[in-house]
Amino acid sequence: MISILRTRLHQGHQTNRFPQEVPALPARFRGRPQLSAGACADACHDCAAACPTGAIQTQGGLSLDLGRCVFCAECASACDAQVITFTNDHRMACSTRADLRITPEKMLQLAAPMADQLRRVLGRSLKLREVCAGSCNACDLDINVLTTVGWDLSRFGIQFVASPRHADGMVLTGPITHNMHHAVIETWNAIPHPKIAIAVGTCAIAGGPYIDCPQVHNGGEGILPRIDLFVPGCPPHPLTILDGLLRLIGRIADPQPEPGPGLAAPPPAPAPDDPVSRSTPRPDPSAPPPAPDAPAPLQPQSP
C-alpha cells in the first residue's frame, strides 16, 4: 500500500489541460495540410500523380481532399515549388464531407456545434459506442488513448459505453468490410434516437489505404444515413479527435486560441428550425409520444 501511494505521489497529476492549453506537438508532426496560392504555375500534376489515394485533383485548379488523405506526404516531397506543405496544426475535424476538400483559396471549415436542440440533450453527457469495421487498429488505439489519465475524456461528459442501447451515437473506424457490414447496421439500429455518427480516420471517411478494394466499402457514407463529424488522419492524433468531439458539443469556443493560417472560424450553430440542421430533434418529453417519422431501421444489403 505504501509503495502504491509512493508511486502515485511520483506520478503526480497527469491529465493535460486541453482545451485551455494545447499540448505541444513535435515539430515533425504531420497535421493539417496547406495549399499555398499562386505558386503552382507550371501545372506539372506531380502531386496528383504521387498521391496513392487520389486525394489531390489538379484539373480545374488544385484541391486536396482531407477525407482521402493518408498523410503520407508523398505529394509534399513531389512538389518542388512547395505548394503543398503539412503544418503541425492538429485541428482538422469537419461537419460535412465537402468541408474536407481544401483549395488554395478555400480554407478548411472546422466542425460546427450540433444543432441547439440536440446539444441540449447530448452536449453535457454524450455516450458513444465505437465500432471498428476493418481498421488496422491504429484509430481504435488512439481513440482509446482519450480514456487514459493523460486525456480523461469523461471530464467533458463524453464516455465510450459497451452497449449501443446506452449510446447516443456511433464512432466508426475502418472502411466497413463486407464482413462487418451487417454488424455495423445492427449496432446503428440498436442505438436509440436521437443519435449521431462520427467517422474517425480516413478509412471510415473514404476507405483510406483500402480505398476501392473489392472487400470493403469506402467508409461509412452510403451505409450510415448521415455522418455528423468527420475526423481525418491515418490515424488521427488523439488531439485531433478530441478537438473534433469538443467542437461538436460546443466546448471549444470561438475564436480559436491561436488560429493558424488557412483556417476559417466555424459558423455559428444552425438554428433549431434550420432546414440544414443535421439531426432529428428529440421530442419534448411532455409532448405526446414520439416520432412515428423516426427513420426506419436500416436493412442490411448483401455485399
Place this chain on the structure above:
Amino acid sequence: MNPLGQWHSTRQGVAVDQAAVPTLPPEAFSAQVSASRQRGGRLANLFARRGAHDAVRLYAIVAFDASGTLELCAADLPGEAPAYPSIAATCPAAQAFEREIAEQYAVRPEGHPWLKPLRYHPPDRGTQPWGRFDPAETIPGNYPFFRVEGEEIHEVAVGPVHAGIIEPGHFRFQCHGEQVLHLEVVLGYQHRGAEALLAHPNPVRAILAAETVAGDSSIGHATAYCAAIEALGGTIVSPRAHAIRAIALELERLANHVGDLGALGADIGFLPTNAFLGRLRGDFLNLTCEICGNRFGRSLLRPGGILVDIDPALAQRLRLRLLELQTEVIEVLELFFSTPTVLARLEGVGILTAVQAADLGLVGPVARACGLGLDVRHDHPHGAYQFSHIPVAIEPSGDVYARAAVRWLEVQRSIEFLLEMLAAIPAGSIRAAMPSLRPNALAIGMAETWRGEAMHVAFTGADGSAQFVKAKDPSLHNWFGLAMAMRDQLISDFPLCNKSFSLSYAGHDL
C-alpha cells in the same frame, strides 16, 4: 534423392530464383514438410499461389532457428479439383495455413482435422471444400460450431462487436458452469484485401498496405516488407537507415508492451499500473512521432531506406526522454510485479506447455513465455540486429504471469538497446535508390514485431515487377494458442488470457 528431402536452403533478405525451389509431387511435399520437424524445423509459412494454366503452386517455408536458415520447397497441384494430403493431420501448426489455402484457392487438404473457413470470403475461382459460397449466407460466425452437448452445458457467444474499443471477432465458449471446455475463435470481420494491395503496381499503395497489415505493428511489417523487396532489388541499405529502423521497431515494441501490461492491470483490477502505463504508452508513441511525424511510424520506411533522419540534437533529446521514461517505467512495473495480489492473480492462469507451443507453432513473446527461445532478432538477424544483439527474454511457466514477465524483460532490454543505438547511430545516407527488381525471383523478409515473427514473401514476374506478396502476421500462429490456453479455465479469466496474448485481428484477417 537426398534423405533429408528436396529443399532449397536460404536466409531472410536473400533473392532466390523461383526455378531453384524444388517442386515435388503433392504426397512427397506433404510428407517432407511434416518430417522436417524431426530435424529441428519449424513451419514458418505455408501458402499457395496461382501459377500458369490455372495450376496452384504450394510453397512451404521451414525455419531452422538454430542456424538461421530457411528451407523452401513447392508442389504443383492441378487446376481441376486440386488436393493434397493435409500437413495439419500430423503437424497442428499447419492448421490455419491450410484453411487459408482452401479458402483462397479452393484446394482440399485431404484429412485436415477441422477444415473450416478462416476469413469468410469467396475463392479466386472454383468451389471451396466446404461447398458453399453465398455472400448473403457466408458471413463470419454463420458456421456449425464445435458443440459440447449435455444437460449442464451452456454456450456463451461474444462479439463481433466487443464491449471495449477493440477490433471485431467472435468467440464461442462451451462451458460447464464457469469452466470453459472449449473455445472456438471466429475471425474474418477485418478482411479488407491487404494481400492484393501489397503487390499493387503503385509502390506507395503497397507500402501503405504493409504499414496497415496490423496498425500497431506498422514498423514491424514495413521492415519485413522492405527486407523482401530490397533483396529482390539487390539494394544495399545503409547501416544508418537500418539503425533508425531498429530504433523505431524497439519504440513500437515498448509502446505496445507497456500498454499491454497496463491493460493487464485493468483486467485484474489493479488500477494504479493501468493508469500510469496507459499514459507512458503514449509517451513512447510520442517519441516515434518526434522521429517521423506519426505516432505509429507511418511513412518512416520505404524500400531502400527511410524518409527522415535522426539528427544529433534529436538523438540526444530522445535519449534524455528515454532515461526519464526508464525511471518511471521501472518504478511502476516493479510495483506491479512486487504486489502479491497481482502475482496471485497472474500465476497459474492459462497455461500452455513448451510441447504445446511447439506443436501449435506459436511465436513471439507467447512462445518465449513457454520456454521456447524463438526471436527473429536473434535467430534470423537482419539489418542493425546483425551487429547489436538483444538478449532473448524467456520465462518457462507458460501462464499469464510468464507472458507478462517476458514483456517486462523485453521492455527493459529494448530501452537499454535504444540508449545504446541512439548514442552511436552509424553515419551514412538514409535512402538508396531502388533499382528494378530481379525477374522471376522470390525473397523472404522477416521481423520480430512486438507480437512475434512477421514474414513477407515477395515474388516477381518475368518483367521484374512485384506480382505477389504473401504477408504473415504472428497472430495467425498464435490465435489457436489462445483457444488452447482457455481449456479448463474459468470463463471469467478470458479477458486476462486474451490480453496476455494481445493478438491482432487485422493482421490475421488481412
